[in-house]
Amino acid sequence: MANAEVVLLDFWPSPFGMRVRIALAEKGIKYEYKEEDLQNKSALLLQMNPVHKKIPVLIHNGKPVAESLIAVQYIDEAWKDKAPLLPSDPYLRAQAKFWADFVDKKIYALGRKIWATKGEEQEAAKKEFIESLKLMEGKLGEKPYFGGESFGYVDVVLVPFYSWFYAYEVFGNFSIEAECPKLIQWAKRCSEKESVLKSLPDHKKVHGFVLELKKRLGIE
Amino acid sequence: MGEVKLLGSWGSPFSRRVEMALKHKGVEYEFIDEDLANKSPLLLQYNPVHKKVPVLLHNGKPIAESVVILEYIDETWKTNPIFPKHPYEKAMARFWAKFIDEKCNPAIWQIIWSRDKERDKAIEEAIVHLKTLENELKDKKFFGGETIGVVDIVANLIGFWLGVMQEATGIELVTKERFPILSNWIDEYVSCSVIKENLPPREKLLEAFKSRLNAPAWKY
Numbered sequence: 281m282a283n284a285e286v287v288l289l290d291f292w293p294s295p296f297g298m299r300v301r302i303a304l305a306e307k308g309i310k311y312e313y314k315e316e317d318l319q320n321k322s323a324l325l326l327q328m329n330p331v332h333k334k335i336p337v338l339i340h341n342g343k344p345v346a347e348s349l350i351a352v353q354y355i356d357e358a359w360k361d362k363a364p365l366l367p368s369d370p371y372l373r374a375q376a377k378f379w380a381d382f383v384d385k386k387i388y389a390l391g392r393k394i395w396a397t398k399g400e401e402q403e404a405a406k407k408e409f410i411e412s413l414k415l416m417e418g419k420l421g422e423k424p425y426f427g428g429e430s431f432g433y434v435d436v437v438l439v440p441f442y443s444w445f446y447a448y449e450v451f452g453n454f455s456i457e458a459e460c461p462k463l464i465q466w467a468k469r470c471s472e473k474e475s476v477l478k479s480l481p482d483h484k485k486v487h488g489f490v491l492e493l494k495k496r497l498g499i500e
Numbered sequence: 501m502g503e504v505k506l507l508g509s510w511g512s513p514f515s516r517r518v519e520m521a522l523k524h525k526g527v528e529y530e531f532i533d534e535d536l537a538n539k540s541p542l543l544l545q546y547n548p549v550h551k552k553v554p555v556l557l558h559n560g561k562p563i564a565e566s567v568v569i570l571e572y573i574d575e576t577w578k579t580n581p582i583f584p585k586h587p588y589e590k591a592m593a594r595f596w597a598k599f600i601d602e603k604c605n606p607a608i609w610q611i612i613w614s615r616d617k618e619r620d621k622a623i624e625e626a627i628v629h630l631k632t633l634e635n636e637l638k639d640k641k642f643f644g645g646e647t648i649g650v651v652d653i654v655a656n657l658i659g660f661w662l663g664v665m666q667e668a669t670g671i672e673l674v675t676k677e678r679f680p681i682l683s684n685w686i687d688e689y690v691s692c693s694v695i696k697e698n699l700p701p702r703e704k705l706l707e708a709f710k711s712r713l714n715a716p717a718w719k720y
Contacts, residue, residue, distance in 0.1 A: 374563045
């Protein structure tokens with residue numbers, strides 16, 4: 281091993297992986313990015329995440345941290361002197377963790393239903409997806425970021441899904457911007473940040489990936 | 501340190517987690533027992549997103565989601581810390597708490613609510629996850645080491661509710677033969693004063709399980 285102090289096992293379209301990329305970039309941490317073939321997982325991945333065998337896995341000085349929210353919090357705590365992602369006030373921290381948990385419970389699962397299902401199931405998923413985004417829009421209010429004046433934890437947790445919005449819109453035949461214009465404004469503002477710019481893939485590439493995935497899974 | 505109230509439910513393991521943490525730290529609080537079949541306006545006001553217990557109110561400000569509450573409690577009241585100090589160990593504690601909530605507990609509930617083949621499948625799955633958890637315990641007295649930590653608190657369903665569920669259904673999931681280390685942990689756990697003083701009355705819980713076994717899904 282080239283003794284890289286920080287290694288990230290990842291998969292380019294994964295919104296969970298994107299979260300960790302953004303956090304590392306925000307802190308200016310140099311790391312080695314390793315692309316995993318999820319159809320052929322590396323021995324390293326299976327060794328570093330034997331419980332779930334999933335990406336992303338952050339490896340710091342040989343010690344693995346799996347689960348994206350846990351990895352992002354770890355990054356924030358281990359490199360606490362630069363660009364803090366979580367606020368220092370315990371109540372505000374709790375609010376941020378609550379909303380990160382909400383994103384995890386809702387956005388990914390509903391998004392998946394939007395591209396993977398049809399008919400009533402898809403319509404129900406679209407409805408709940410928009411409701412969830414509207415709730416977050418309300419939480420954002422007039423602030424530039426969920427973190428307030430500066431980009432923070434909830435921003436890191438949610439913004440990766442923006443790279444998937446185009447795919448959701450195409451497969452779901454709806455416009456997210458029409459329903460949640462303020463959220464799209466927020467997403468565009470985030471995308472101007474270098475950490476986000478270099479961590480999110482092109483949304484057409486993501487759409488192409490979902491198309492391939494649907495073929496492979498045998499979904500119409 | 502301000503006024504503390506807890507909206508909870510006598511039988512809910514999530515609610516009891518918060519009580520364990522507060523008692524462990526000697527924090528005085530007012531407990532408001534919610535009738536989950538008939539949620540109070542207070543609960544709906546303080547947790548409009550999920551409408552669930554527990555909700556901690558500290559000086560009137562609400563925090564929801566049991567693990568988010570546990571982190572808040574640990575950051576606010578410094579006596580008897582339940583999370584490790586070091587970022588890596590903290591990340592590991594969060595990982596195992598999440599594993600219990602996302603893998604172990606749902607598999608256990610699935611056993612209770614399912615029948616026949618589905619139940620057999622659920623039992624198989626629960627065994628796999630509990631074995632993984634047991635491996636993490638190794639030769640420690642508690643997941644937290646010599647004293648209980650957040651993972652022990654989060655594992656309360658396994659520590660106590662499971663025994664009651666086993667009696668109510670006649671299913672033997674965790675036995676000394678199959679899980680020698682986990683069984684030892686369960687014995688230590690329920691004899692530990694801060695745990696045993698914060699468990700629901702066993703007979704009442706047993707009755708509740710027996711009467712709900714043929715009824716519609718338990719609502720939290």
